[in-house]
Amino acid sequence: MERKDLYCLVELVMLKLDDNLNEAGCRELNKMLREPQARQAYLEVMDICGVLKQDTRADSHLKDDAGIDFEPAVDGWWEALARYERTAPIVETQSCEQKKAPQPPATCVSNTERTISKLAIWVAGVSTAVLIALMALVFFGPATDENGEILATVHNHSGRAYDTNGDSLRLGQQLTKEWVNLEEGYLNLEMQCGASVLVQAPASFELEEPSQLFLHTGRLSSIVSKKATGFTVRTRNATVVDYGTEFGVIAYEDGEAEAHVFKGEVSLRVGSDPHDFERYMNLKGGQAGKTVSGGRSLKSVRAQPNLFVRSLPLETRFALPGRKIDLADIVGGGNGFGTGQQDIVIDPGTGGLTGQYKFKNREPSVDYSPVPELSLVDGVFVPDGGTGPVLVSQQEHIFENAPDTGGTYFQNISNGFELGTEGYYQRRDIVAGVKYGTESEPAISMHSNAGITFDLDAIRRSVPGKKLSRFTSLYGIAGLPHETKGARAAFYVLVDGEQKFKAEGKHEDLAKGNISVALEDDDQFLTLITCDADGNKGNDWCVFALPAIELE
Numbered sequence: 001m002e003r004k005d006l007y008c009l010v011e012l013v014m015l016k017l018d019d020n021l022n023e024a025g026c027r028e029l030n031k032m033l034r035e036p037q038a039r040q041a042y043l044e045v046m047d048i049c050g051v052l053k054q055d056t057r058a059d060s061h062l063k064d065d066a067g068i069d070f071e072p073a074v075d076g077w078w079e080a081l082a083r084y085e086r087t088a089p090i091v092e093t094q095s096c097e098q099k100k101a102p103q104p105p106a107t108c109v110s111n112t113e114r115t116i117s118k119l120a121i122w123v124a125g126v127s128t129a130v131l132i133a134l135m136a137l138v139f140f141g142p143a144t145d146e147n148g149e150i151l152a153t154v155h156n157h158s159g160r161a162y163d164t165n166g167d168s169l170r171l172g173q174q175l176t177k178e179w180v181n182l183e184e185g186y187l188n189l190e191m192q193c194g195a196s197v198l199v200q201a202p203a204s205f206e207l208e209e210p211s212q213l214f215l216h217t218g219r220l221s222s223i224v225s226k227k228a229t230g231f232t233v234r235t236r237n238a239t240v241v242d243y244g245t246e247f248g249v250i251a252y253e254d255g256e257a258e259a260h261v262f263k264g265e266v267s268l269r270v271g272s273d274p275h276d277f278e279r280y281m282n283l284k285g286g287q288a289g290k291t292v293s294g295g296r297s298l299k300s301v302r303a304q305p306n307l308f309v310r311s312l313p314l315e316t317r318f319a320l321p322g323r324k325i326d327l328a329d330i331v332g333g334g335n336g337f338g339t340g341q342q343d344i345v346i347d348p349g350t351g352g353l354t355g356q357y358k359f360k361n362r363e364p365s366v367d368y369s370p371v372p373e374l375s376l377v378d379g380v381f382v383p384d385g386g387t388g389p390v391l392v393s394q395q396e397h398i399f400e401n402a403p404d405t406g407g408t409y410f411q412n413i414s415n416g417f418e419l420g421t422e423g424y425y426q427r428r429d430i431v432a433g434v435k436y437g438t439e440s441e442p443a444i445s446m447h448s449n450a451g452i453t454f455d456l457d458a459i460r461r462s463v464p465g466k467k468l469s470r471f472t473s474l475y476g477i478a479g480l481p482h483e484t485k486g487a488r489a490a491f492y493v494l495v496d497g498e499q500k501f502k503a504e505g506k507h508e509d510l511a512k513g514n515i516s517v518a519l520e521d522d523d524q525f526l527t528l529i530t531c532d533a534d535g536n537k538g539n540d541w542c543v544f545a546l547p548a549i550e551l552e
Helices: 003-017 023-032 036-058 071-087 118-140 327-333 456-462
Strands: 152-162 177-192 196-209 212-223 231-233 238-242 245-250 256-264 265-270 278-285 288-292 297-301 323-324 377-381 414-416 441-445 450-454 468-477 488-495 499-504 514-518 525-530 543-552
Touching: 003 023, 023 499, 231 488, 238 245, 238 256, 256 265, 256 278, 256 377, 265 297, 278 288, 278 450, 323 327, 327 414, 327 441, 327 450, 327 543, 450 456, 468 488, 488 514, 488 543, 499 514
Parallel strands: 212 231
Antiparallel strands: 152 177, 177 196, 196 212, 212 245, 231 238, 238 265, 245 256, 256 288, 265 278, 288 297, 323 543, 377 450, 414 441, 441 543, 450 525, 468 514, 468 543, 488 499, 488 525
């Protein structure tokens, strides 16, 4: 921003503060404030005016024509300005004049003595001080490196992140205007304005200003202190402006975006321009909104804080953004990267979520139940081929070769192992001598008879730019061998209703096995099923251990 433009901006702002800015001047000021440097200069103006206003309130002995004496303050300002004038470099400037409105014809007025209020002198001093501050901003402004102004610092990261030149980011690196690609893991940035940002792979974003970034695809969470209020996240179809809060943003490949507020308040605005927008909604803690109709409108949605990683995870976590999705975490209401819970389970007979265990023989209420609370799960069911083909998706895919199970189930589907009485829980997390159901060794517990279908298209949308290449898992019967000896069970894996894997046998023969099923780009649904194989589901503590979708 050139110095003459700084003078012009200050003149317009001071006129605005004095209520003397006409309509043409307002248009000119709004036009100037579209530039990032002009907005920074505007903030400097307001900061100085705010400080001076506080100073004059504190000095109760000052008076002007209305009883306030500003003389000491004015003398101090002029003394400081005189010192600066003696040492300041010569600067050529041009006057910035408002476009004047038509003036009425001149009229004769009486010749009265003109008085100059000391308050007007004080305003002139403030204006000059503002100019000095803005010139200091030009000469001694924000920290920069050889590539420009520093916008953010890499506070922490795990995985693979690259800057505009394709170089790997490193801890403590100071970033200027950069295009950052996070291919794997997490990236924690400290913005120059004071906001903390945690980005989850895969993601692509640009740093634009000390308090603004453009999220092209991916998701992030942010903690914004009071001093960083106004931190802005732009996307293709929406802009999120913070009012001092904690929030998360998702930018999808198709341009749609979501904002979820954990605490405080944000403004969600249509379009990528934070200053020029037609529609907006203010969201408070526990609320969320999204763009619809190609970004032309906004809609309130259910807040889902578990869609976002809000602190840098431990290295021992099983899933890694950009590389591997944890399906057990999705069962627990998470985003596949460790945000799920083990105290929320899915009833396969109703599709409802519950935090209470229920070990009891039951019959399903319907053939197939959607799970609306879990955006990455299509639905659940109780398999029983005795009455015909089994429905395994909302798109009416069917499982032709389902066994006759009698149509009853005993336990809920859970992330890890559903907590209940000590007798039921004891040793139910042990498969072939290994303890599962932890962050580093996750598992889906599915006592027969139960089925769950994952929505592959929804999962693809959550990891933009990545290919779902393969489903992998271990399978086995939990508990000690002598407890389940002789009983029989079966495991199935389906893709769009087509059987891709089956393992059936006695419990001792199903101690632990491997599953690997390739996924194609047009596959829609992945279904996991456990069944009794002998008409008796007693002790069929079936487990899918380390269940994952591999990413490329």
